Amino acid sequence: MSNPAEELLDVVDEHDRVIRTATRGEVYREGLIHRCVFVLVRDPAGRIFVHRRTETKLFAPGAHDMFVGGVVGSGEAYGDAAVREAEEELGVEGIVPRPLFRFLFRGDGLSWWSDVYEAEWDGPVSPQESEVGWHAWLTPEELADRLARDEFVPDGREAYRRYLEHYAG
Template identity: 85%
Template sequence: MTNPADELLDVVDEHDRVIRTAPRGEVYRDGLIHRCVFILVRDPAGRIFVHRRTDTKLFAPGAHDMFVGGVVGTGETYAEAAVREAEEELGVSGIATRPLFRFLYRGDGLAWFCDIHEAEWDGPVAPQESEVAWHAWLTPAELADRLARDTFVPDGLEAYRRYLDR
């Protein structure tokens, strides 16, 4: 298995145009703008898949998130990355995602475009152990309770606020 810090990412400008590639470790260290996908996954009852990230993650280790997702690989489209990330993190195949909106996130010296998608999944999940330490399907009210007491990833919080504002 390769080191996540060595994964090549597209570095983009403030208009989301690719300007070069760089290893993820360099992108994070130097605060270079790159691309990420976030997928809000609901079950048919409307519950949201919420998870706690593993303590080995490069960004926000151990924090909770209401999105599955991750970085867009070099040469990959947002749509391709959304399906790949959702399938990898949930341990499923055949998921369909729907793009919603995109924004440039900035925080703690870091910056990336967040491409927000949603999906519905009606079946078992087997979350990727290297990514997900805990998971549950929560109602929006249960998620609101968790938001008040648990630490969530800052980019996910911003994306969820924007999602709710839509």
């Protein structure tokens, strides 16, 4: 789709039940609850794919993220969206995200159901230039250093906090 603001999304309630559809622009303007996927991608050495979003993104332009992902299209399953988004953003084919957990993110007047996955990728990546302005594979320690000094998307920060708790518990 040429204009992301016109993409149709499912609007959901606080129990993740679809109540209607709306354009992404309308969803963001009105702060409607919708669905997103987050995929934490590691290489075989355990390093995490981290990137900086381009300045043209509708949400958190120029911020860093340790997840690839995005909104779930109207009628699309979470798992299908996770594969689509990860493959698009990384420029790869054949990634297999493993579901971990789901939570309702709330921040700055925006809310969305966040379905979190992880995947391993053992090959080159060719990140989508319209989405990714910079990228690197970072160790968890290097990522912790960046989290302390760089701007990261708020939903990614929250998802990563929950991810670390998921494995600590």
